[in-house]
Amino acid sequence: MAKRNVNEMSFLDHLEDLRWHLIRCTVAVLIFGIVAFCFPYVLFDLIIFAPTEMNFQTYEWLCYMSQSLGINDTTFCADRLPFDMQSRQVGSQFSARIWTSIYAGFIIAFPYIIYQLWKFISPGLKPNERKYSRGFIIVSSLLFFIGVLFGYYVITPLTINFLANESISDRIFNDFDFGSVISVVRSSSLASGLMFQLPIVIYFLTKVGLVTPKILKKYRKFALVIVLIISAVITPPDLTSQVIVAVPILILYQVSIFISRIVVRNQNKKERKAKA
Known part of the structure; x- marks a missing residue:
C-alpha cells in the first residue's frame, strides 16, 4: 500500500505508523540478541568479564601512567582484583544470558533503530531540513558507539576497580554475585552511549525552539x-578518575552549544531571506 501524505494522516494513522516502526526496531533487537545469545563465550568471557581481569587494556594503561608519575602503590598494577564471583540462584545465569543478549542486541541494532526513528519523523520535515539532516543517522550512531566504548573502557574498569578494592574490614572478603558485575558493565556502557547523544538532542530541541545558545x-x-557530581558518583573518589570522566561530558556540552548556535544562525538567515 502506498504511503499517504503526512498531512493527510490522522492521529490514529500516526500511531499506527509509529507502531510498525517500533515493531521493526523490536525485531531487529531480537535478531541481534539471538545472535549474541548463541555466542556466550564471546559475550561474557571476552567482553562482559574482561574488565574484571588485570590484563584489561585500561588497567595496563593506568598502571603505566601511575608508574611514569612515580606512583607504585596503586591498585591498577595488582596481580588480580580482590574478589570472586558466584551465582546464588538456580536460574540467574540463564536470566543474565537472556537480558545481556537483549542489551547487546539493542547496542548492535542502534543504527537501525535510529533509522526507523528518522523514517517516522522525516515526513514531517521540509525538503531542505531533510537535506541538511541526512547525516543524522551516521552522526548519532557514531556518537552512541563512542559513548559505549567510553563507558566500557573508562567508566566500567574505574568503577569495578574501586568497588573491588573498597574494604571496611579485613574480615570481609568480596564474593560478588556475578549479576551485579554484569549490571555495572551493561549500565555503564549503555548509559554512556545514550549520554553521548546530547548534541543530537540539543540539535532537535533548538530546531523546535525549546533551547537556545543563550x-x-x-x-x-x-x-x-x-557533571562533576555525576563524575564523583560513578567514579572512584580521586581527582584523576573524575577528570577523565568529566572532560568528555563537558566537551559534549560545549559542542552542543556550538551546534545550537549554528541552528539558530541558519534559522535567522532563512527568516531574513523570507522577509527580503
Missing part, C-alpha cells in the same frame, strides 16, 4: 556542577 551558556555553570 540558555545553554546561561546554565553552563550549573551544568558543570552537575
Whole structure:
C-alpha cells in the first residue's frame, strides 16, 4: 500500500505508523540478541568479564601512567582484583544470558533503530531540513558507539576497580554475585552511549525552539556542577578518575552549544531571506 501524505494522516494513522516502526526496531533487537545469545563465550568471557581481569587494556594503561608519575602503590598494577564471583540462584545465569543478549542486541541494532526513528519523523520535515539532516543517522550512531566504548573502557574498569578494592574490614572478603558485575558493565556502557547523544538532542530541541545558545551558556555553570557530581558518583573518589570522566561530558556540552548556535544562525538567515 502506498504511503499517504503526512498531512493527510490522522492521529490514529500516526500511531499506527509509529507502531510498525517500533515493531521493526523490536525485531531487529531480537535478531541481534539471538545472535549474541548463541555466542556466550564471546559475550561474557571476552567482553562482559574482561574488565574484571588485570590484563584489561585500561588497567595496563593506568598502571603505566601511575608508574611514569612515580606512583607504585596503586591498585591498577595488582596481580588480580580482590574478589570472586558466584551465582546464588538456580536460574540467574540463564536470566543474565537472556537480558545481556537483549542489551547487546539493542547496542548492535542502534543504527537501525535510529533509522526507523528518522523514517517516522522525516515526513514531517521540509525538503531542505531533510537535506541538511541526512547525516543524522551516521552522526548519532557514531556518537552512541563512542559513548559505549567510553563507558566500557573508562567508566566500567574505574568503577569495578574501586568497588573491588573498597574494604571496611579485613574480615570481609568480596564474593560478588556475578549479576551485579554484569549490571555495572551493561549500565555503564549503555548509559554512556545514550549520554553521548546530547548534541543530537540539543540539535532537535533548538530546531523546535525549546533551547537556545543563550540558555545553554546561561546554565553552563550549573551544568558543570552537575557533571562533576555525576563524575564523583560513578567514579572512584580521586581527582584523576573524575577528570577523565568529566572532560568528555563537558566537551559534549560545549559542542552542543556550538551546534545550537549554528541552528539558530541558519534559522535567522532563512527568516531574513523570507522577509527580503
